[in-house]
Amino acid sequence: KSAIVQAYCEKTRTSAKLAEEARRSIAGGVTHDSRYLEPHGIYVERAAGSRKWDVDGNEYVDYSGGHGALLLGHNHPQVVEAVQRQLALGTHYGSSHELEIRWAELVRDMVPSAESVRFTSSGTEATLLALRLARAFTRRTKLVRFVGHFHGWHDHMAFGVGSRFDGSASPGVLAEVASNVRLAPAGDTRGTEQVLDRDDVAAVIIEPTGASWGQLPVLKEFLVELRRMTAEREIVLIFDEVITGFRCSPGGAQQVFGVTPDMTTLAKILAGGLPGGAVAGKQEIMELLDHRAAVDLGSEKISHHGTFNANPLSAAAGVEALRIVSETDACERASTYAQRLREALNEVCQEESVSWTVYGTFSGFHIYTNPEGQAVAREQLDAGSYDPMVLKARPRPKLLMKLRAGMLLHGVEIFVWPGGPTSCVHTDEDLALTVEITTPDVPPEDTA
Ligand code: PMP
Numbered sequence: 001k002s003a004i005v006q007a008y009c010e011k012t013r014t015s016a017k018l019a020e021e022a023r024r025s026i027a028g029g030v031t032h033d034s035r036y037l038e039p040h041g042i043y044v045e046r047a048a049g050s051r052k053w054d055v056d057g058n059e060y061v062d063y064s065g066g067h068g069a070l071l072l073g074h075n076h077p078q079v080v081e082a083v084q085r086q087l088a089l090g091t092h093y094g095s096s097h098e099l100e101i102r103w104a105e106l107v108r109d110m111v112p113s114a115e116s117v118r119f120t121s122s123g124t125e126a127t128l129l130a131l132r133l134a135r136a137f138t139r140r141t142k143l144v145r146f147v148g149h150f151h152g153w154h155d156h157m158a159f160g161v162g163s164r165f166d167g168s169a170s171p172g173v174l175a176e177v178a179s180n181v182r183l184a185p186a187g188d189t190r191g192t193e194q195v196l197d198r199d200d201v202a203a204v205i206i207e208p209t210g211a212s213w214g215q216l217p218v219l220k221e222f223l224v225e226l227r228r229m230t231a232e233r234e235i236v237l238i239f240d241e242v243i244t245g246f247r248c249s250p251g252g253a254q255q256v257f258g259v260t261p262d263m264t265t266l267a268k269i270l271a272g273g274l275p276g277g278a279v280a281g282k283q284e285i286m287e288l289l290d291h292r293a294a295v296d297l298g299s300e301k302i303s304h305h306g307t308f309n310a311n312p313l314s315a316a317a318g319v320e321a322l323r324i325v326s327e328t329d330a331c332e333r334a335s336t337y338a339q340r341l342r343e344a345l346n347e348v349c350q351e352e353s354v355s356w357t358v359y360g361t362f363s364g365f366h367i368y369t370n371p372e373g374q375a376v377a378r379e380q381l382d383a384g385s386y387d388p389m390v391l392k393a394r395p396r397p398k399l400l401m402k403l404r405a406g407m408l409l410h411g412v413e414i415f416v417w418p419g420g421p422t423s424c425v426h427t428d429e430d431l432a433l434t435v436e437i438t439t440p441d442v443p444p445e446d447t448a
Contacts, residue, residue, distance in 0.1 A: 063420025
């Protein structure tokens with residue numbers, strides 16, 4: 001074990017014990033692939049604002065941000081109060097309720113493409129439903145997605161990201177499913193156009209700030225071109241704003257870039273820290289979910305169920321969170337903090353002659369830990385075009401694990417990208433601490 005990992009293990013003994021116990025009842029010991037950490041992750045006991053505390057009493061600045069859901073930080077007092085109010089009235093009615101209307105109205109009023117809304121219980125379900133709607137609407141089969149862009153883990157989207165950039169099916173996914181999904185190169189208009197012309201395409205889905213939340217950014221110009229190309233071919237354009245929605249701005253990335261897709265998928269911030277997702281979009285497409293309209297259109301209604309869709313607790317948290325996002329400068333504050341953090345960390349890298357690059361857009365930061373990645377990241381930001389294979393230049397898993405463990409050892413939790421989302425409640429002290437602990441004081445063998 002390296003010195004870092006050893007020290008981390010000593011500091012997190014109770015977490016280590018729980019991780020061992022977890023393996024006996026939880027498959028693989030974790031409940032989300034990204035929470036896997038070697039030799040073990042931390043077990044969290046409580047959280048507040050920008051911080052969380054583990055079972056050994058260690059305090060951390062949190063950049064996992066509830067996988068991106070916590071733009072407002074942990075336990076925002078107004079959100080907590082709204083949830084507590086609802087808790088006393090019931091957690092789950094299995095009936096319609098007024099809060100879901102207020103929630104949908106907020107989405108409709110904030111997100112430019114949202115003429116109508118349907119709630120789901122997660123982002124994965126949202127992209128699944130959006131793609132089904134697009135296929136039914138266009139009566140076409142093929143879907144186009146971009147290399148490295150993440151859209152959840154259902155069969156249609158379970159490859160072309162993380163690995164399998166050739167578009168082949170990952171284990172458990174039917175080859176027929178994969179063969180109906182084409183991979184296109186984001187940022188490359190001509191390359192994308194070729195993919196769109198190969199088949200009759202039902203839908204194109206994209207993360208509007210780039211692969212895995214801007215790890216490989218796309219520029220506004222590409223989005224404008226994509227809008228043109230899809231409109232010309234009557235292809236449904238879906239912006240997956242599960243991460244960027246209510247984060248880049250109250251109206252998401254589409255509002256900032258001034259490009260309006262046909263449909264938008266939402267989750268995370270949408271539900272204020274509780275589970276929830278949504279599909280929003282053009283009335284004529286969303287009508288396929290309408291019992292009355294679908295009959296009038298002479299088409300069969302699209303099937304959509306979900307026990308916990310728009311459950312009252314998520315709705316209460318969501319309504320409160322969206323109100324705060326729309327009425328305050330929460331998005332701006334989170335973005336400003338991220339920008340300061342990126343600049344400060346790059347200064348450290350330069351001062352210490354470490355060939356890492358910290359970059360990102362809006363309220364996010366990514367750490368590229370190898371020179372290849374660094375060069376491409378720079379190129380990316382300058383030109384907005386890239387070789388998708390660069391995703392392979394991500395830090396090696398071992399280094400990534402060590403980086404995360406090393407940051408935890410010093411009181412900062414970053415996410416697996418590596419990097420993380422920032423919130424509107426991160427403070428100057430959080431920034432100072434993050435910068436201080438990132439100063440490499442590790443022996444050379446630990447940075448390899
Ligand atoms: N789309 C994007 C862009 C995401 O980042 C995620 C989750 N990280 C999803 C979809 C899936 O959302 P969920 O985890 O709620 O299923």
